[in-house]
Amino acid sequence: MIARDAALEIETVETDPVPLRVRASGGWTFRGLKTRREEILRDLDQLGRTSPERIAWDLTPIEELDDTGALWLARALRGVQQLEASPRTREILDRVSEGSRVRMAMERSMDPIAPVVALGQKALEFGVHLRDGMALLGRIVLDALLLVRRPREAPLRELSAGVFRAGVAALPVTMLVGFLVGIVLTYLSALQLKRYGADLLVINIVGVGVVRELGPMLASIIAAGRSGSAMTAQLGVMRVTEEIEALEVMGVSVVTRLVLPKVVALAIALPLVAFCTDLAALAGAMLVSRFTLGITPEAFLEALPRAVETVNFWIGIGKAAAFGFAVALVACHYGLRVAPNTDSLASGVTRSVVAAITCVIILDAVFAILLRNVG
Numbered sequence: 001m002i003a004r005d006a007a008l009e010i011e012t013v014e015t016d017p018v019p020l021r022v023r024a025s026g027g028w029t030f031r032g033l034k035t036r037r038e039e040i041l042r043d044l045d046q047l048g049r050t051s052p053e054r055i056a057w058d059l060t061p062i063e064e065l066d067d068t069g070a071l072w073l074a075r076a077l078r079g080v081q082q083l084e085a086s087p088r089t090r091e092i093l094d095r096v097s098e099g100s101r102v103r104m105a106m107e108r109s110m111d112p113i114a115p116v117v118a119l120g121q122k123a124l125e126f127g128v129h130l131r132d133g134m135a136l137l138g139r140i141v142l143d144a145l146l147l148v149r150r151p152r153e154a155p156l157r158e159l160s161a162g163v164f165r166a167g168v169a170a171l172p173v174t175m176l177v178g179f180l181v182g183i184v185l186t187y188l189s190a191l192q193l194k195r196y197g198a199d200l201l202v203i204n205i206v207g208v209g210v211v212r213e214l215g216p217m218l219a220s221i222i223a224a225g226r227s228g229s230a231m232t233a234q235l236g237v238m239r240v241t242e243e244i245e246a247l248e249v250m251g252v253s254v255v256t257r258l259v260l261p262k263v264v265a266l267a268i269a270l271p272l273v274a275f276c277t278d279l280a281a282l283a284g285a286m287l288v289s290r291f292t293l294g295i296t297p298e299a300f301l302e303a304l305p306r307a308v309e310t311v312n313f314w315i316g317i318g319k320a321a322a323f324g325f326a327v328a329l330v331a332c333h334y335g336l337r338v339a340p341n342t343d344s345l346a347s348g349v350t351r352s353v354v355a356a357i358t359c360v361i362i363l364d365a366v367f368a369i370l371l372r373n374v375g
Helices: 030-034 037-048 067-076 087-107 114-149 156-166 168-196 201-240 243-249 254-293 297-307 310-336 342-370
Strands: 007-012 020-028 055-058 062-065 082-084
Touching: 007 037, 020 030, 020 067, 030 037, 030 067, 037 067, 062 067, 062 087, 067 087, 114 254, 114 310, 156 168, 156 201, 156 254, 168 201, 168 254, 201 243, 201 254, 201 297, 201 310, 201 342, 243 254, 254 297, 254 310, 310 342
Parallel strands: 020 055, 020 062, 055 082
Antiparallel strands: 007 020
16 A cells, blocks of 8 residues: 655644644655655744744654654654654654754864863873872882781782783793894894994894893783783772672772782783893894894804993893883773773773873883983
8 A cells, every 4th residue: 555645734723732733644755755845844844933842743644654754753843742653653753863863963063162171171080090090009009018017918829820920921922022023123224234334233233222122112012911901801800790899898908919919920020021022032133133144143142242231131121120010000000990880891901001001101211311321
C-alpha cells in the first residue's frame, strides 16, 4: 500500500489553553513531501513564530516516516510540550533530534576566549598534578626515613620483585633496541666522517653519545612504556577493586607497601639496564665500525677508554637512577588517581606513559645544562 502525500492540518481553538492543534498525516517521506513542499514549509514557518507551549501536535495519523520527514518534524517540535505519536514515530524523532543537536553544537560559532579558558583549565590541572605529586614525594621521603629507623618493616620482597620485573625482565628488549641504535648511529656518523678522513672520531661520537645520553634515555623511555604503564595499571586495578581502600581501613600504609618499593626498585634497576644498553649499543657500533670503516674490535676497545672519560659513565648512571625514580613516581601518581571505572583506568595508563616520557626529557635537558662543563 502506497502512503498518501504528507499533509498538515492546523486548527485554532481560542477557548482552549493550547489554542493551536496541529495534525500531521500521510507519508512524511522524501517522496511524500515533494508534492506539497512549499505549502508545508510555509505552515511550519508560521508555527515556528508561535510559542511551543501554545501548540499541541498529533502525529498518530502519519502512515510513513523517513529521515527527511523526521528532520522537518524535529525542528518544528522543538520545545513542544503536548505531543501524541506512536512509539515508532517517537523513536525516529528522538534519534533525528539527537543528531541535529550534535550538528548544531559542532556548527556553533567558536567563543573567542575559549582558547584562553582552555589554557587556564590546563594550567590549573597541571597545578593540581604538581601539588599531588609533591605531596606523594614528601610521603615517600617520610616513609623511607621511618623504614630506616625500623628496617624490619621494610618491604624487601616487593622491592626484590620490582627489581626483577623492571630490570632483568626488561633487558632483552632494551638491549635489542640499544644494539640497533648503536648500529644506526655509527653508520650515519661513519658516512659523514669518511668524507674528512676522521674515521677514528666515530668512537668518540658514539661512545660519549651512548654512555652519557642515549643509554639512559633509551632505558628510561622503554621503562616508562613497559614498567611505568604496568605500575599505573596495577595501582589502578587495585583502586577499581577497592583493595587500596581496604588497606587504608586496615591501617596499612599504601605508600610504604605499594609505592615506595616500586620507586626504589626502578631507581635501582634502571642504572643496571642502562649499563647493559650501553654495552649492546657499543657492540653494534663495533660491528658497523669493523665492516664500514675497517676498525678492528681490538682497536675499537683500545681507543674507547681514551674517548670516553670515566666521568661520562658515572653521569649516565646517575641520570638513569634519576630517570627511574621520576618514571616510577609519575606512574604511581597516576595509578593512585584512577577513578573506580575502566575508562579512567585506560586514560590513566595513557597519561602516565606520556607524562613519564615528558618528565624524562625535561630532566635530561636540565642535566645537560647543569653538567655542560663536566666531562
